[in-house]
Structure formats: C-alpha cells, structure tokens
Amino acid sequence: MPTIKTEALSHIYGQGTPFESHAINNISLEIPQGQFVGLIGHTGSGKSTFIQHLNGLLQPESGHVYFDGVDINSSKQLRRNARFQVGLVFQYPEHQLFEETLYKDLAFGPRNMKLSKDEIDERVREAARFAGLSEELFSKSPLELSGGQKRRAAIAGVIAMRPQVLVLDEPTAGLDPAGRNDILENIRAYHKASGATVILVSHSMDELAQIAQRLIVFDEGSIVMDGPPEKVFLHSEKLCEIGLGVPLASEIALELQKLGLNIPEGCYTVSSLRDAILSLRREAGVC
Ligand SMILES: Nc1ncnc2c1ncn2[C@@H]1O[C@H](COP(=O)(O)OP(=O)(O)OP(=O)(O)O)[C@@H](O)[C@H]1O
Ligand SMILES: [Mg+2]
Known part of the structure; x- marks a missing residue:
C-alpha cells in the first residue's frame, strides 16, 4: 500500500476575489x-501549496x-494525526522556530505527541545529531542562531517527531555550497x-540529481514530468521551455556525446561523468 496518495x-487561493489563484x-x-522524491518547478508553480496538503x-x-489508504481530511482527528505522520519543514525556517531555547523548540513536537520526558529527551538529542546541531546550542534562543543553524533547527524539530514522511521545502536555500x-x-x-x-x-537540478530516486516536475500547478532522474533529464528541451535546466554534468555529457564520444546514458552527476571519462581514457590507453 502506498504511504501517500493524492x-x-x-x-x-482567494476564491471569488479579484486575487483568485x-x-x-x-x-x-x-x-x-521509503522513496526519496525530488520536487522541482519554477517559482509560483505550486510546490509549497502541494506539500502543505500532505499533512x-x-x-x-x-x-x-x-495516508496509508485513509483520507486525512475525513475527520479532525485524522488531520491531526497527519501532522505527526507527515513532518513538514517550512520554506522559511523562521516560521517554525518560536520557543525561548533551541532545546524547547526541538522538544515542541514530541511534547505535543504527549511522550514521556525521557523519550522527548532522547528524540531531541537524536534529531540534533541527525541535523548536525551541537548540544552546546541547546540553551540558546533560536533567534541567536545563524541562518544555517536555523535551517538545521527547523529540520531537527520535525525529525524529533520521527515522521514516517519527511517533507522539506527548499531546505538549502540561501546556504553556501x-x-x-x-x-x-x-x-x-x-x-x-x-x-x-x-x-x-x-x-536546483544539480542538488536533486545527487540525491533523489524520483523527480516530479511542476509547471503552473500541474505535474508535467514524473520519473527517475535519468529519464527526466533526457527531456532537456522541455525542461528548458518551462524555465528549468538539466544538471551541468548532464549538459556536458550531452555535448561530449555530440562530439562522438561514447558517454553512456544516465550520466547526470559529476561523479558518474568523471567515471565515464576515466573509462574512456583507459580504453584509449591514456592514464
Ligand atoms: N497564501 C497565498 N495566498 C494567495 N496566493 C498564494 C498564496 N500562496 C501561494 N499563492 C499563489 O499560488 C501559486 C503557487 O504558489 P506556491 O507558493 O505554491 O509556489 P512554489 O512553487 O512553492 O513557488 P516558490 O518556488 O517561489 O516557493 C502562486 O501563483 C502564488 O502566487
Ligand atoms: Mg515554495
């Protein structure tokens, strides 16, 4: 049975008003x-609106x-359950951090789940570890954290609920490489x-190429492509038409193929392209 189905x-938004969208x-x-899905589309294509329906x-x-065959909007209780089953990290982490200390912020979700103090503590420490936050920051106000630490805090706060589905809305926006x-x-x-x-x-296509098993492409509120990255990146023209591109490695692979080099299909990460070039060099007897 699929975990999530829409x-x-x-x-x-604003139905019946001049601002209807x-x-x-x-x-x-x-x-x-268990699937790792990448969701991409240009600004205003409906990504954030879509994912906010999932919880x-x-x-x-x-x-x-x-969610697991149950319509989450069929009762108030089921909609509340969905908040814990499907953890959503917002596009702007500031919208998610509001307690006096980082520790209290990370404990907020588990506390709402009515867990014991020990269980809450265990989850907070585990979530901080996964998000790469040092425990020395626990007593700080979330407002004192750097931009990167706020992102990590927002992610950890959701992980602390151990959701079956983790949804992250542009978690790397504004960070350095x-x-x-x-x-x-x-x-x-x-x-x-x-x-x-x-x-x-x-x-970022490059980002999703690195990590996602499946890519879903949004355009003007609809899904226009859905499949494994290597299949989606074959449609580079269509992706360019809707204002997106293919990963840089994929672009280079395509150019090398045009030059007659034997680069296999599905080279869309820097490491797979490097391996393909090294293998060509070996075949040509160049070390
Ligand atoms: N709260 C709102 N009230 C009215 N219109 C909204 C609201 N939120 C989004 N919209 C409109 O709905 C459409 C989809 O917006 P949404 O934020 O879901 O897109 P997005 O793909 O997440 O964009 P971005 O990449 O900029 O985050 C846009 O036309 C946007 O202007
Ligand atoms: Mg958005």
Missing part, C-alpha cells in the same frame, strides 16, 4: 513508503489526500537510517 487534488490543478500521484495544513478545494552539501548529507543519513519517505523541494 487524487485529483486542486487548490484555489488556481495554485494546483488536478494532481494525482502515489509515493510508496493537512491546507485543505483541498477538491480531491483527496490519503559547504552548508548545502552538509544538510543534504544529513537528510540522506536520516533517510537511510529511518526508512522514512522523503520529499525534497528544490530549485
């Missing part, structure tokens, strides 16, 4: 337990969201250790 999901239209998809934060204009890689590694480690489904929203 059926003809649509959402309209059809943010997502008729979205149907299934995401099986019941937004309710659909029409359509359904199912080292900080970005670090956070991606933390998310990868969490996915591997927990077996949770992960849905990562990003503007």
Whole structure:
C-alpha cells in the first residue's frame, strides 16, 4: 500500500476575489513508503501549496489526500494525526522556530505527541545529531542562531517527531555550497537510517540529481514530468521551455556525446561523468 496518495487534488487561493489563484490543478500521484522524491518547478508553480496538503495544513478545494489508504481530511482527528505522520519543514525556517531555547523548540513536537520526558529527551538529542546541531546550542534562543543553524533547527524539530514522511521545502536555500552539501548529507543519513519517505523541494537540478530516486516536475500547478532522474533529464528541451535546466554534468555529457564520444546514458552527476571519462581514457590507453 502506498504511504501517500493524492487524487485529483486542486487548490484555489482567494476564491471569488479579484486575487483568485488556481495554485494546483488536478494532481494525482502515489509515493510508496521509503522513496526519496525530488520536487522541482519554477517559482509560483505550486510546490509549497502541494506539500502543505500532505499533512493537512491546507485543505483541498477538491480531491483527496490519503495516508496509508485513509483520507486525512475525513475527520479532525485524522488531520491531526497527519501532522505527526507527515513532518513538514517550512520554506522559511523562521516560521517554525518560536520557543525561548533551541532545546524547547526541538522538544515542541514530541511534547505535543504527549511522550514521556525521557523519550522527548532522547528524540531531541537524536534529531540534533541527525541535523548536525551541537548540544552546546541547546540553551540558546533560536533567534541567536545563524541562518544555517536555523535551517538545521527547523529540520531537527520535525525529525524529533520521527515522521514516517519527511517533507522539506527548499531546505538549502540561501546556504553556501559547504552548508548545502552538509544538510543534504544529513537528510540522506536520516533517510537511510529511518526508512522514512522523503520529499525534497528544490530549485536546483544539480542538488536533486545527487540525491533523489524520483523527480516530479511542476509547471503552473500541474505535474508535467514524473520519473527517475535519468529519464527526466533526457527531456532537456522541455525542461528548458518551462524555465528549468538539466544538471551541468548532464549538459556536458550531452555535448561530449555530440562530439562522438561514447558517454553512456544516465550520466547526470559529476561523479558518474568523471567515471565515464576515466573509462574512456583507459580504453584509449591514456592514464
Ligand atoms: N497564501 C497565498 N495566498 C494567495 N496566493 C498564494 C498564496 N500562496 C501561494 N499563492 C499563489 O499560488 C501559486 C503557487 O504558489 P506556491 O507558493 O505554491 O509556489 P512554489 O512553487 O512553492 O513557488 P516558490 O518556488 O517561489 O516557493 C502562486 O501563483 C502564488 O502566487
Ligand atoms: Mg515554495
């Protein structure tokens, strides 16, 4: 049974007003337990609106969201359960941090779940470890943290609930390359250790190429592509048409193929392209 299923999901903001906006239209998809999904689309394509339906934060204009076969909007209690099962890290971490200390912030979710003090403590420490936050920061106010630490805190606060599905809305935006890689590694480690489904929203094809098993491409509130990265990147023209590109490694691989070099399909990360070039050099007898 799939963990998450949406059926003809649509959402309209400000219906009946001059500001009416059809943010997502008729979205149907299934995401099986444990999959690592990358969600991409240019600004305003409906990514944040879509994911906020997955934990019941937004309710659909029409359509359904199912978690393990149960419609999460069929009762108040089920919608509340979805908040704990599907953990959502917001696009702007400041919207998520509001307690006096970092420790209290990380404990907020588990406390709401009515867990014991010991269990809360264990979860807070584990979540901080996964998000790469030192325990020395526990007594600080979240307001005193750096931009990167705030991102990590927002991620840790959600991980502390040990959600079956972790949804992250542009968790690396505004970070330098080292900080970005670090956070991606933390998310990868969490996915591997927990077996949770992960849905990562990003503007960067290079980032998603590194980490996602499946890519879902949004354009103007609809899904226009859905498949494994190596298949999606074959449609570079279509991706360019909707204002997205392919990863740089994929672009270079394509150019090398045009030059007649035998670069295999599916080279879309720097490391796979490097391996392909090294193998060509070996074949040519160049060390
Ligand atoms: N609270 C809101 N009220 C009214 N319209 C909104 C609201 N939030 C989003 N919209 C509109 O809905 C559409 C989809 O927005 P959404 O934020 O879901 O896109 P996004 O893909 O997450 O964009 P970004 O990449 O910039 O984060 C846009 O046209 C946006 O202007
Ligand atoms: Mg967004």
